[in-house]
Amino acid sequence: MKRRKTRSTPFAILGMLTIAPMSGYDMKQVIEQSIAHFWSESYGQIYPTLKRLATAGQVTRKVERNSGKPDRQVYAINAKGREALTKWLSIPAQTEPVRNEFLLKLFFGAHLPSEEITERLQEFRTRHAQSVATYKATEAQLRREHANNPNLPYWMMTLNFGRHRSQAIVDWADETTRTLQKMKSPRAAAVGNKKR
């Protein structure tokens, strides 16, 4: 009677097909250019899942023959698929267990020289500062290229989420860098000052 994981992969794939019919190969690229900042799928998931969805009658498959290039198996979502997707969408998302290796290492930071921590922190900050820039650029691009797309508001919301979060992390990193500086400076050692 325990809660079982709602394997979300088939629904992620159904969702992608509501944007446009596409092949497994396409889908990998589209995912990387749209939801990569909060979702990922590998070919090893995509191809078998598309097949299973076709068997379940939630998507239809059409073979596109191309001269030279391999055949493309193009999938499209149907009414049954849309129904299944909508049903799943209306179930509140359960919070999945978080695992952040960076924080884990920071938690045990006392076992490393603080210069090294500072370095890692800077790398981390840089990554997220770049993310903020990317989010902004993508927002502008989407507004231009999909102005009348009914999905646009929701796409913007997820981008906005990423931007807010990354910006918060940048701010935290700067604050933490200052903390580390203070820890290194002699003033901070006022209490336990045994040497000198």
Place this chain on the structure above:
Amino acid sequence: MKRRKTRSTPFAILGMLTIAPMSGYDMKQVIEQSIAHFWSESYGQIYPTLKRLATAGQVTRKVERNSGKPDRQVYAINAKGREALTKWLSIPAQTEPVRNEFLLKLFFGAHLPSEEITERLQEFRTRHAQSVATYKATEAQLRREHANNPNLPYWMMTLNFGRHRSQAIVDWADETTRTLQKMKSPRAAAVGNKKR
């Protein structure tokens, strides 16, 4: 020659043992009270891993016999274990693939009534607002109870991280709620106003 995942579980466990020697059972509780906001381990991982670490000579095991209660297998980290941990800590954390079901559902929000989205968003906001409160409380508690612990600064950093991130999410949720309100109000439909 491809990058393989650095299974971090054994190192998380070694790290926990630097705080204090403990049993597998203890460790589960300690993890839940300390790093749960960015890390989790199940018994199914902890027990076998402790055994393997003992075989590898990175931890030592002592049996504590108790009247009535079952024996406790208490593990402690040794020099070899510390070495392995430090080595792992100095490797920059690779960014693991993110998967956020909430954002995935929001991304496909156009398929749901916007009232439902608003509801989910509010639940989400509440969860993170509570997190912020918990982070603050935990920070105060740690400052009191572990004032002279050399790990304290690093523990605070991870808590701070969580607080910043959750606060950013709360802010984003409020902003997004306003966006949803505007979408519902008739003014916003100015462009595509076909009916009426």
Place this chain on the structure above:
DNA sequence: AAATGCATGTAACGCGTTACATGATTTT
């Protein structure tokens, strides 16, 4: 000549969660 892109798929592997098994003691 070698690498990259297009395109589909399977097999192997690893990690992690959940369920199950056991059993005494303490709390509700």
Place this chain on the structure above:
DNA sequence: AAAATCATGTAACGCGTTACATGCATTT
């Protein structure tokens, strides 16, 4: 009387990634 806590462990299962296999066309 039932449920929760203490305590350890294994087995089964599922999901997801990575590696492998194939092969033509195009780009470097």
